[in-house]
Every structure is written in C-alpha cells, then in structure tokens.
Amino acid sequence: MEPSELHRAVEAGQATASELGLQAGDVMVVHDSDRVALRLAPCGVLARVAPLGHLADSEFEVEVARRLAEVDAPVAELEPRVEPRVFSRDGFAISFWTYYEPVGSEIAPAVYADVFLRHHAALRRIDLDAPHFTDRVAAALREVNDRERSPELPGPDRELLSDTLSGLSAATSIEKARDQLLHGEPHPGNLLNTRRGPLFVDLATCCRGPVEFDLAHAPEEVGTHYAGADHGLIRRCRALNWAMFSAWRWRRDDQMPDRDHWRVEGLSQVRVALDRCRLD
Known part of the structure; x- marks a missing residue:
C-alpha cells in the first residue's frame, strides 16, 4: 500500500480491535501488499486489512477458514474472542485471526x-x-x-x-x-x-x-x-x-x-x- 493508505489501514485495524475489546496498543506490520497483515499486541491477534474493494475476497476467506476449522484442517484459525466475520471501517475490510509465533526452520x-x-x-x-x-x-x-x-x-x-x-x-x-x-x-x-x-x-x-x-x-x-x-x-x-x-x-x-x-x-x-x- 501507499504510505498514506497503509497508515489509514493500521489505524482502522487498531481502532476496530479496540472496539471489540482486544488490547491493541502496539501494532507491527507483518506483510504489506495490496492488503496488509498486522500483529496486534498485547492481545496476540493478527488483523488482515484490505481495501473495501476486496470485501468479497475477505468474506470468502473467513468462510473457508470457518468451514475448515470444523473438519480439523491444518490451517490458521480465526480469532475466537470476536465474531467470525469481516468488519468494515474507514474504507477497509478487517478480519481477525490467531497469531502464531513462527518456530523452527524450513519445513522438510x-x-x-x-x-x-x-x-x-x-x-x-x-x-x-x-x-x-x-x-x-x-x-x-x-x-x-x-x-x-x-x-x-x-x-x-x-x-x-x-x-x-x-x-x-x-x-x-x-x-x-x-x-x-x-x-x-x-x-x-x-x-x-x-x-x-x-x-x-x-x-x-x-x-x-x-x-x-x-x-x-x-x-x-x-x-x-x-x-x-x-x-x-x-x-x-x-x-x-x-x-x-x-x-x-x-x-x-x-x-x-x-x-x-x-x-x-x-x-x-x-x-x-x-x-x-x-x-x-
């Protein structure tokens, strides 16, 4: 994202998390492309923030994750402390996921x-x-x-x-x-x-x-x-x-x-x- 849009995306993700009761005083950008992934601390949550033009993709991703969790697939899970859906704020679509600390090295x-x-x-x-x-x-x-x-x-x-x-x-x-x-x-x-x-x-x-x-x-x-x-x-x-x-x-x-x-x-x-x- 352009720097100004990235700043707005971070603010939207952080504000939405706080409104949902997640402590998000610190934010780290984990990935920045056409949408961004934010690590929120101290709540230990990953927020995925995309322009509203990607709303359908974000909603599809949440639905895929919800269904795969029901069959114990090896996939990242949605954040259990908030409703499993996509939130809209200031022109962005925001979803919340469990943050996983990377461990080990290359996967064999x-x-x-x-x-x-x-x-x-x-x-x-x-x-x-x-x-x-x-x-x-x-x-x-x-x-x-x-x-x-x-x-x-x-x-x-x-x-x-x-x-x-x-x-x-x-x-x-x-x-x-x-x-x-x-x-x-x-x-x-x-x-x-x-x-x-x-x-x-x-x-x-x-x-x-x-x-x-x-x-x-x-x-x-x-x-x-x-x-x-x-x-x-x-x-x-x-x-x-x-x-x-x-x-x-x-x-x-x-x-x-x-x-x-x-x-x-x-x-x-x-x-x-x-x-x-x-x-x-």
Whole structure:
C-alpha cells in the first residue's frame, strides 16, 4: 500500500480491535501488499486489512477458514474472542485471526507433503462454491492482453505470457474428474511452522482443480512425497503458476514490494519451467 493508505489501514485495524475489546496498543506490520497483515499486541491477534474493494475476497476467506476449522484442517484459525466475520471501517475490510509465533526452520519436503495430504483430505469434506483455477488464469490473461492495464510489458514477453497462459490452461484442465477444492496458492510463504505444526494461511485463493496445481506452488521435492501425484502435470502447472505470477507483476497498479526484481525473475522462471515441460 501507499504510505498514506497503509497508515489509514493500521489505524482502522487498531481502532476496530479496540472496539471489540482486544488490547491493541502496539501494532507491527507483518506483510504489506495490496492488503496488509498486522500483529496486534498485547492481545496476540493478527488483523488482515484490505481495501473495501476486496470485501468479497475477505468474506470468502473467513468462510473457508470457518468451514475448515470444523473438519480439523491444518490451517490458521480465526480469532475466537470476536465474531467470525469481516468488519468494515474507514474504507477497509478487517478480519481477525490467531497469531502464531513462527518456530523452527524450513519445513522438510516429506512434512510439507504430509500437510498437503491432510489439507486436501479436509477440503474434500467441505461443500463450498469456489471458482475453478482456470478462472484465475483467464483473469491473468486479460491483464496480459490489455495493453492499457500492462503498458510496460514488452511485446515478446507479452506474447510469451499470453501463449503460456492460454495453452497450458487448456492442457491442464482436460481431466476435470480429478478436480477438488484446493488451497490455491500454498507456496512456502503461506505455510507457517508453528507450535501446533505447519499451518496453511491466506485462504482467499481457495479454488477447484487437480491437486497438482497446489503441489506446483511448493518446492519440487515435495511432489515426490505425495502419493499418486502426476509429476508431468505438476511441471505444467508450475509453468502456468509462474506465468500468472508474472502477469500480476506487470499490472500497472501492482503493489508487490520489489516489483521490478520480480518482473524479471518471474519471466525467467516461466522460461525455465517451460523448458522442463518440453523435456517431458
């Protein structure tokens, strides 16, 4: 967020928490992008604050978390001291979550795969209306094909991303019989190592598709520990994920920190992933 908007978001999160009886005298910004995550102390709560334009996403995330908690999924929980819903204040949508102190170091691939298996099993136990992953691909493709929305994207790179998004989306969505609910973006940054064990966060990306779409967000070694995974499909999904990631970075209004670096890195990773697919 822009500094002025970030300041307003912090004030909105802190004021809402105080009104709900949570002691929030100290605030630390844990993550800052198109929405922010705030650690509130001394109450030990995580507030997720987004512009009201993201209200539907915030409400969807809360509903996903509420349902997954009922089936004991390995996910971060909503803050139990307040009503499980999204609050609106000063142009922001605010939700409150349990704060988990990180512990340990990098999560081993076998452990990561085990958490995936348990999470996917839990997702199969809930009934939720969620978009198909190809809907997200289509949204990324619109950004790439609209020169006004991505004016700085060079012509050859625009063609690369457009061809990758359209071609791999069709190639990875043929067998819909294997589709199920997924996390949607379970990369290492969205899997916390806590005293309760590894827990997935950022549940607003929940969608439908093959489990390989989720596995493609994790380090490559994770897929080797996931029984029954189609490794060729994982590699195709990995190329597709990098193409979507790159498409978002070239949006005119993208606010990801260090965006220029990730624009270059994203395109590089698309090419590496496509080369791996061609070797198949």
